Amino acid sequence: xxxxxxxxxxxxxxxxxxxxxxxxxxxxxxxxxxxxxxxxxxxxxxxxxxxxxxxxxxxxxxxxxxxxxxxxxxxxxxxxxxxxxxxxxxxxxxxxxxxxxxxxxxxxxxxxxxxxxxxxxxxxxxxxxxxxxxxxxxxxxxxxxxxxxxxxxxxxxxxxxxxxxxxxxxxxxxxxxxxxxxxxxxxxxxxxxxxxxxxxxxxxxxxxxxxxxxxxxxxxxxxxxxxxxxxxxxxxxxxxxxxxxxxxxxxxxxxxxxxxxxxxxxxxxxxxxxxxxxxxxxxxxxxxxxxxxxxxxxxxxxxxxxxxxxxxxxxxxxxxxxxxxxxx
Amino acid sequence: xxxxxxxxxxxxxxxxxxxxxxxxxxxxxxxxxxxxxxxxxxxxxxxxxxxxxxxxxxxxxxxxxxxxxxxxxxxxxxxxxxxxxxxxxxxxxxxxxxxxxxxxxxxxxxxxxxxxxxxxxxxxxxxxxxxxxxxxxxxxxxxxxxxxxxxxxxxxxxxxxxxxxxxxxxxxxxxxxxxxxxxxxxxxxxxxxxxxxxxxxxxxxxxxxxxxxxxxxxxxxxxxxxxxxxxxxxxxxxxxxxxxxxxxxxxxxxxxxxxxxxxxxxxxxxxxxxxxxxxxxxxxxxxxxxxxxxxxxxxxxxxxxxxxxxxxxxxxxxxxxxxxxxxx
Numbered sequence: 226x227x228x229x230x231x232x233x234x235x236x237x238x239x240x241x242x243x244x245x246x247x248x249x250x251x252x253x254x255x256x257x258x259x260x261x262x263x264x265x266x267x268x269x270x271x272x273x274x275x276x277x278x279x280x281x282x283x284x285x286x287x288x289x290x291x292x293x294x295x296x297x298x299x300x301x302x303x304x305x306x307x308x309x310x311x312x313x314x315x316x317x318x319x320x321x322x323x324x325x326x327x328x329x330x331x332x333x334x335x336x337x338x339x340x341x342x343x344x345x346x347x348x349x350x351x352x353x354x355x356x357x358x359x360x361x362x363x364x365x366x367x368x369x370x371x372x373x374x375x376x377x378x379x380x381x382x383x384x385x386x387x388x389x390x391x392x393x394x395x396x397x398x399x400x401x402x403x404x405x406x407x408x409x410x411x412x413x414x415x416x417x418x419x420x421x422x423x424x425x426x427x428x429x430x431x432x433x434x435x436x437x438x439x440x441x442x443x444x445x446x447x448x449x450x451x452x453x454x455x456x457x458x459x460x461x462x463x464x465x466x467x468x469x470x471x472x473x474x475x476x477x478x479x480x481x482x483x484x485x486x487x488x489x490x491x492x493x494x495x496x497x498x499x500x501x502x503x504x505x506x507x508x509x510x511x512x513x514x515x516x517x518x519x520x521x522x523x524x525x526x527x528x529x530x531x532x533x534x535x536x537x538x539x540x541x542x543x544x545x546x547x548x549x550x551x552x553x
Numbered sequence: 554x555x556x557x558x559x560x561x562x563x564x565x566x567x568x569x570x571x572x573x574x575x576x577x578x579x580x581x582x583x584x585x586x587x588x589x590x591x592x593x594x595x596x597x598x599x600x601x602x603x604x605x606x607x608x609x610x611x612x613x614x615x616x617x618x619x620x621x622x623x624x625x626x627x628x629x630x631x632x633x634x635x636x637x638x639x640x641x642x643x644x645x646x647x648x649x650x651x652x653x654x655x656x657x658x659x660x661x662x663x664x665x666x667x668x669x670x671x672x673x674x675x676x677x678x679x680x681x682x683x684x685x686x687x688x689x690x691x692x693x694x695x696x697x698x699x700x701x702x703x704x705x706x707x708x709x710x711x712x713x714x715x716x717x718x719x720x721x722x723x724x725x726x727x728x729x730x731x732x733x734x735x736x737x738x739x740x741x742x743x744x745x746x747x748x749x750x751x752x753x754x755x756x757x758x759x760x761x762x763x764x765x766x767x768x769x770x771x772x773x774x775x776x777x778x779x780x781x782x783x784x785x786x787x788x789x790x791x792x793x794x795x796x797x798x799x800x801x802x803x804x805x806x807x808x809x810x811x812x813x814x815x816x817x818x819x820x821x822x823x824x825x826x827x828x829x830x831x832x833x834x835x836x837x838x839x840x841x842x843x844x845x846x847x848x849x850x851x852x853x854x855x856x857x858x859x860x861x862x863x864x865x866x867x868x869x870x871x872x873x874x875x876x877x878x879x880x881x
Binding site for chain 2: 266269270273274276277358362365444445495496497499500502503506507508510511512515528529532533534535536537538539540541542543544546547
């Protein structure tokens with residue numbers, strides 16, 4: 226097989242559900258080479274009419290919360306029901322690409338071997354914004370390849386949850402029983418974007434603690450404004466090891482989807498996501514061009530410091546930098 | 554008096570605490586005329602060394618929550634203690650400038666007549682971003698005029714609370730007893746930025762309801778990550794009518810300030826605020842320039858719609874628009 230396919234070859238391979246072409250198409254999308262990017266955009270625009278049919282699920286959680294065990298179990302359950310499942314993993318904390326792929330094969334033992342599953346970690350050697358863009362485009366490719374369910378998995382730190390929530394229909398936040406400071410720290414962001422909160426490891430001696438955590442989360446959810454008028458975020462206790470509650474979690478995801486579809490909110494949600502995506506890209510690119518401008522770059526640090534220490538107003542400083550930028 | 558003063562005249566008048574010059578300086582800052590803006594920036598850079606000494610407080614709440622009654626009472630209490638108080642009001646929902654000023658005079662009856670107070674609504678005929686910029690600069694002018702306390706008041710809707718929280722040291726969210734859907738709706742944003750939550754109208758037959766609301770808010774605050782490591786947001790019940798709890802509210806504001814000062818977090822907070830301010834202005838201006846570019850303007854609507862309906866990828870659309878923008 227040639228190193229590089231034509232757009233038509235990529236398109237045909239992806240649409241046939243050819244796993245090796247799909248994998249290569251995602252690599253193309255991830256490439257930073259200008260010529261690859263042009264090819265990738267041509268491919269994406271070709272396959273766009275064939276996207277949008279999958280159930281898009283986001284799953285986040287700190288390392289150790291049991292994401293892989295849950296995805297392995299949930300994924301196999303869906304496959305047994307006749308569905309095909311793609312898992313795209315974003316891990317901003319991982320550093321080795323090869324290691325990460327190996328890791329995914331090991332950590333989802335059943336799913337990674339099944340022909341109706343496709344597991345792909347996102348290259349982690351780029352910024353989060355870049356990773357997110359590529360993951361979104363990989364999601365489109367998986368949809369065009371005919372996957373019924375696409376799961377975007379992310380480590381629940383910082384901005385990544387919000388980014389993922391903007392590309393999926395349903396966002397599941399996976400939590401541990403108990404609430405140490407570390408867990409408390411991530412809750413605020415999670416509560417804002419989660420459609421479903423699943424307290425994992427509700428098994429054996431952890432059941433009472435899991436129940437208490439569930440009550441706490443339900444209480445917290447009561448105080449907060451729901452993301453939309455059609456769905457109030459739900460909390461549930463599960464165990465990915467015993468399998469307890471995993472069917473209920475899937476039922477909840479389906480209920481969420483039905484509500485979105487019946488209220489016509491799903492197509493509205495996706496339209497909003499696409500527009501936001503375009504504006505995010507524009508804002509990101511404008512700011513990057515600004516920061517990369519040689520004259521701006523030269524005086525940025527001193528200007529920022531002088532503003533921080535109150536030596537000039539932010540307005541004057543911003544204007545000075547913007548004037549430098551305007552003189553291309 | 555001439556219609557327009559020189560920078561030196563403005564500076565001298567403001568620094569002497571001359572109310573009429575201060576009012577005119579704020580009008581200058583609010584002006585959209587290019588020549589006024591240049592003069593305003595010159596003035597602001599002149600007075601900058603004389604700013605930063607006031608206690609900066611933000612107060613938000615929905616219409617009817619009792620902001621004016623509280624500010625009238627609290628302001629007079631501070632004046633009795635020998636302090637001078639400036640109140641800057643941002644009301645994105647008001648439409649008539651003259652009416653708004655008249656309204657403020659009527660609604661803070663005692664404070665508006667006292668020589669040690671200064672009340673100023675922000676021109677409401679601009680975007681929120683513009684209003685906020687001008688309010689921040691008006692705050693600097695009030696500080697240079699020697700006010701001990703500057704209160705920025707805003708109606709608690711949408712983005713305005715977050716904007717105000719970025720220009721003050723201490724943010725107080727005023728709430729009503731009870732928790733209808735409307736109140737629930739604003740809580741999420743409030744809980745994120747509030748240092749102090751004050752449940753107002755805790756008087757007569759509303760005392761039990763106010764106590765229940767207080768408990769609810771304290772519970773909600775427990776679940777959320779504090780804004781910084783030095784201060785956990787506090788909730789308190791007050792009555793601006795009977796005066797009950799208003800001294801405690803002031804004591805809490807002072808405690809918050811002491812904590813910030815002792816932990817050296819106050820100067821850090823203000824440095825961060827100034828830098829964020831500069832970047833907000835830069836981002837805003839870049840996006841505005843982009844949106845105002847004639848070629849971008851022409852194709853923006855159709856491009857956005859085609860992205861929304863999945864006819865082209867956000868990446869392609871963003872690139873097309875950015876290319877149009879680059880061809881100046």
